Amino acid sequence: MLYLDNSATTPVHPEVIKVMEDVLKKHYGNPSSLHQKGVESEKLLETSRKIVAQTLEVDKEEIVFTSGGTEGDNLAIKGIAFRYQNRGKHIITSQIEHPAVKESCRFLEQFGFSVTYLPVDKQGLIDPQMLKSSIRDDTILVSIMHVNNEVGTIQPIQDLGAILKEYPRIFFHVDGVQGYAKVPLKLKEWGIDLYTVSGHKINGPKGVGALYVRNGIALLPQMSGGGQEGGLRSGTENVPGIAGFAKACQIAREISVINWEKLSKLRKYCINMLKEKNPAVIINGPEEEHVSPYILNISIPGLRGEVLVHGLEKEEVLVSTGSACSSKKDIISPVLQAMGIDRETALGSIRVSFSYQTKEEDILIFVDKMSRVVNRLL
Amino acid sequence: MRRVYLDHSATTPVRPEVVQLVNKYLTETFGNPSSVHAFGREARKGVETAREQIAALIKAKPEEIFFTSGGTEADNMAIVGTAMANQTKGKHIITTQIEHHAVLDTCKSLIKQGFEVTFLPVNPDATIDLELLKSSIRDDTILITMMHVNNEVGTILPIKEVGQIAKEKGIIFHVDAVQSFGKLPIDVNEMNIDLLSASGHKIYALKGTGCLYIRKGTKIAPLFFGGSQERKRRPGTENVPGIVAFGLAAHLAGQEMEAEAERLTKLRDKLIDGILEKIPNVQLNGHRTNRLPGHVNVSIRYIEGESLLLMLDMKGIAASSGSACTSGSLDPSHVLLAMGIPHEIAHGSLRMTLGKGTTEEDVDYVLEVLPEIVEKLRSMSPLYNSMKLENNEECSKCTQKR
Numbered sequence: 095m096l097y098l099d100n101s102a103t104t105p106v107h108p109e110v111i112k113v114m115e116d117v118l119k120k121h122y123g124n125p126s127s128l129h130q131k132g133v134e135s136e137k138l139l140e141t142s143r144k145i146v147a148q149t150l151e152v153d154k155e156e157i158v159f160t161s162g163g164t165e166g167d168n169l170a171i172k173g174i175a176f177r178y179q180n181r182g183k184h185i186i187t188s189q190i191e192h193p194a195v196k197e198s199c200r201f202l203e204q205f206g207f208s209v210t211y212l213p214v215d216k217q218g219l220i221d222p223q224m225l226k227s228s229i230r231d232d233t234i235l236v237s238i239m240h241v242n243n244e245v246g247t248i249q250p251i252q253d254l255g256a257i258l259k260e261y262p263r264i265f266f267h268v269d270g271v272q273g274y275a276k277v278p279l280k281l282k283e284w285g286i287d288l289y290t291v292s293g294h295k296i297n298g299p300k301g302v303g304a305l306y307v308r309n310g311i312a313l314l315p316q317m318s319g320g321g322q323e324g325g326l327r328s329g330t331e332n333v334p335g336i337a338g339f340a341k342a343c344q345i346a347r348e349i350s351v352i353n354w355e356k357l358s359k360l361r362k363y364c365i366n367m368l369k370e371k372n373p374a375v376i377i378n379g380p381e382e383e384h385v386s387p388y389i390l391n392i393s394i395p396g397l398r399g400e401v402l403v404h405g406l407e408k409e410e411v412l413v414s415t416g417s418a419c420s421s422k423k424d425i426i427s428p429v430l431q432a433m434g435i436d437r438e439t440a441l442g443s444i445r446v447s448f449s450y451q452t453k454e455e456d457i458l459i460f461v462d463k464m465s466r467v468v469n470r471l472l
Numbered sequence: 473m474r475r476v477y478l479d480h481s482a483t484t485p486v487r488p489e490v491v492q493l494v495n496k497y498l499t500e501t502f503g504n505p506s507s508v509h510a511f512g513r514e515a516r517k518g519v520e521t522a523r524e525q526i527a528a529l530i531k532a533k534p535e536e537i538f539f540t541s542g543g544t545e546a547d548n549m550a551i552v553g554t555a556m557a558n559q560t561k562g563k564h565i566i567t568t569q570i571e572h573h574a575v576l577d578t579c580k581s582l583i584k585q586g587f588e589v590t591f592l593p594v595n596p597d598a599t600i601d602l603e604l605l606k607s608s609i610r611d612d613t614i615l616i617t618m619m620h621v622n623n624e625v626g627t628i629l630p631i632k633e634v635g636q637i638a639k640e641k642g643i644i645f646h647v648d649a650v651q652s653f654g655k656l657p658i659d660v661n662e663m664n665i666d667l668l669s670a671s672g673h674k675i676y677a678l679k680g681t682g683c684l685y686i687r688k689g690t691k692i693a694p695l696f697f698g699g700s701q702e703r704k705r706r707p708g709t710e711n712v713p714g715i716v717a718f719g720l721a722a723h724l725a726g727q728e729m730e731a732e733a734e735r736l737t738k739l740r741d742k743l744i745d746g747i748l749e750k751i752p753n754v755q756l757n758g759h760r761t762n763r764l765p766g767h768v769n770v771s772i773r774y775i776e777g778e779s780l781l782l783m784l785d786m787k788g789i790a791a792s793s794g795s796a797c798t799s800g801s802l803d804p805s806h807v808l809l810a811m812g813i814p815h816e817i818a819h820g821s822l823r824m825t826l827g828k829g830t831t832e833e834d835v836d837y838v839l840e841v842l843p844e845i846v847e848k849l850r851s852m853s854p855l856y857n858s859m860k861l862e863n864n865e866e867c868s869k870c871t872q873k874r
């Protein structure tokens with residue numbers, strides 16, 4: 095099997111598994127307990143926090159562990175909105191956000207918040223000037239994803255952050271689930287206030303993630319209880335998951351630059367080969383600039399996405415249509431729609447997503463199987 | 473040195489069968505359950521099997537089980553979700569004064585949003601008065617939320633009776649079963665439970681996974697928003713290893729429940745009797761018999777719980793002074809205070825919770841070590857020495873002072 099669905103989820107890194115097994119077998123204490131077993135777990139937790147903080151170049155106190163990207167996005171958006179609503183009730187986001195962001199904003203609309211959903215161009219890019227002109231006196235939050243999960247577009251976060259620096263009362267949240275440890279990031283320099291990370295997209299475990307919350311920001315917690323995570327996120331900490339997640343962060347961060355270079359080449363190579371075999375292939379999203387080398391979204395005119403995915407699966411290559419969360423519905427992706435991609439092309443789109451393990455050979459196999467499937471189907 | 477873990481109400485070690493299964497789901501079956509390809513389908517199968525295993529343990533239907541990140545999230549979702557979805561019917565909630573903070577603080581957060589909450593007082597043994605409950609019900613009561621077993625003192629609450637009352641009045645009934653799930657029989661139909669919280673790490677599975685049972689037809693809003701996982705009630709990529717672990721642990725707990733309850737009850741009673749016999753000025757907290765098998769909580773007068781814990785820890789015994797979450801703070805437990813136990817006695821409380829790995833030798837070891845430590849601590853306490861001069865007042869009388 096050739097697994098090219100790494101944007102849906104990734105295999106867990108062997109070293110991460112090792113860490114987790116060690117914790118599962120030995121360090122079962124509750125971090126809140128005062129005895130040795132508890133103290134051990136507490137130490138693990140704090141070491142993990144330090145590691146994650148280092149990968150983001152932030153303070154340890156600015157990391158809140160969560161149950162994943164969805165919770166992180168919910169905590170950031172609703173946490174800011176409900177805490178700072180006396181300052182204003184306007185939020186700016188984009189039309190191509192993940193449902194975890196979009197649905198959180200929709201929810202807030204029921205509470206009298208107004209939300210501007212910024213459009214994107216054909217490449218899936220937001221125009222920073224558009225952001226600027228959407229800012230109002232009552233804007234309290236801007237939430238923009240770092241890397242789009244369906245087409246891989248990297249938003250100009252640095253430029254958006256530069257604009258927002260002129261508005262110190264507006265918080266800037268970035269959903270970094272697909273970007274973290276994969277594409278360049280300078281949290282502090284770019285003026286990001288909140289950044290969401292999820293473990294299972296970086297060869298870590300599912301059900302764990304982190305939210306970076308800049309010092310000085312008070313979020314309204316989404317869960318009450320024992321007061322863990324500095325009161326921001328109650329509930330007994332997922333110690334094995336957190337320890338595994340920290341290991342995954344550490345590894346991913348170490349190899350991120352090398353991977354960026356390697357995968358940038360492989361992605362380009364893949365596009366060239368696909369075009370060579372089938373000149374009609376359409377690349378959805380940017381071809382070279384402003385795009386994550388981990389994601390490639392393509393359409394073959396005249397073929398449905400699901401049909402292609404099934405055809406490829408028979409050839410032992412696993413890819414997906416759009417994002418995993420929406421892949422079961424027979425509606426066209428809101429992301430592709432927002433990019434102005436025609437219905438036909440959108441229905442035919444598949445997402446191929448790579449990982450640190452992806453090799454040149456894999457690209458060759460994929461292109462080969464792809465052309466076989468296409469020739470058979472067309 | 474002998475190491476004895478007696479803090480199973482705080483959390484449990486992960487059982488070997490579970491570790492093995494988790495390993496499989498970390499290595500081979502790593503797919504995203506929402507993916508339609510083979511890897512996704514396999515992961516989905518694991519999640520659905522776990523759902524069946526958990527449903528079976530409480531006589532629910534698999535589609536009534538929704539996975540969460542733990543007991544705290546399940547409690548929050550049950551309470552906030554019910555409040556949000558039913559507020560047009562009324563804004564009154566009934567709970568008790570001895571709930572876990574995941575319930576108490578969630579209810580308090582609703583007060584800020586215009587809800588009214590009745591916190592029922594409890595009897596000295598942490599049981600509740602059903603007549604008081606009945607008289608607290610109002611026309612606008614939309615939810616009764618009550619724990620099955622109290623985590624600090626182990627008392628079992630009359631869930632079935634409360635369920636009957638809630639049903640007759642048409643009020644949604646939520647049970648925080650984090651401490652009883654997998655340990656005591658639960659039948660959501662017989663007990664008329666509409667919502668029930670459970671957590672994996674209390675039954676030898678993983679921290680960070682739990683579930684909320686939602687009776688079909690119960691109106692409840694989600695806590696989080698996003699993808700369509702858990703039929704939109706709990707979005708977010710599923711914690712597949714955690715979920716399959718929880719399912720297996722629930723299945724095994726069901727198989728072992730009766731025998732384990734019997735075994736632990738014996739050990740518990742031996743420990744309680746031994747302590748009461750060997751140490752003067754001690755009282756048992758919670759109900760003597762109507763308590764969780766394996767749950768011991770005593771107040772030892774004239775000593776500080778904190779010092780006691782430290783000394784026990786040095787002897788290899790891991791215990792606690794209250795719930796794990798609050799043991800970091802110096803405030804006496806809200807549960808003991810609600811039971812009418814005076815501050816100074818509450819401060820000397822010791823919780824020892826037994827579990828799968830606990831043996832009779834462990835209990836014997838505690839009964840050997842604990843009296844010595846208590847004697848040593850008391851000999852350093854000026855309070856104890858002056859008391860000894862005055863008289864030898866029975867400790868049980870102290871509780872009646874309040």
Ligand SMILES: Cc1ncc(COP(=O)(O)O)c(C=O)c1O
Nearest residue numbers: 162163164192243271292708709
């Ligand atoms: C951009 C983006 N945000 C948020 C999420 C949600 O993260 P999680 O699956 O960890 O809840 C995902 C992945 O599904 C994603 O791709």
Ligand SMILES: Cc1ncc(COP(=O)(O)O)c(C=O)c1O
Nearest residue numbers: 329330542543544572623650671
């Ligand atoms: C009665 C009770 N409810 C809720 C919880 C919270 O569960 P979790 O630790 O899984 O968040 C606990 C345990 O800490 C508990 O004992």
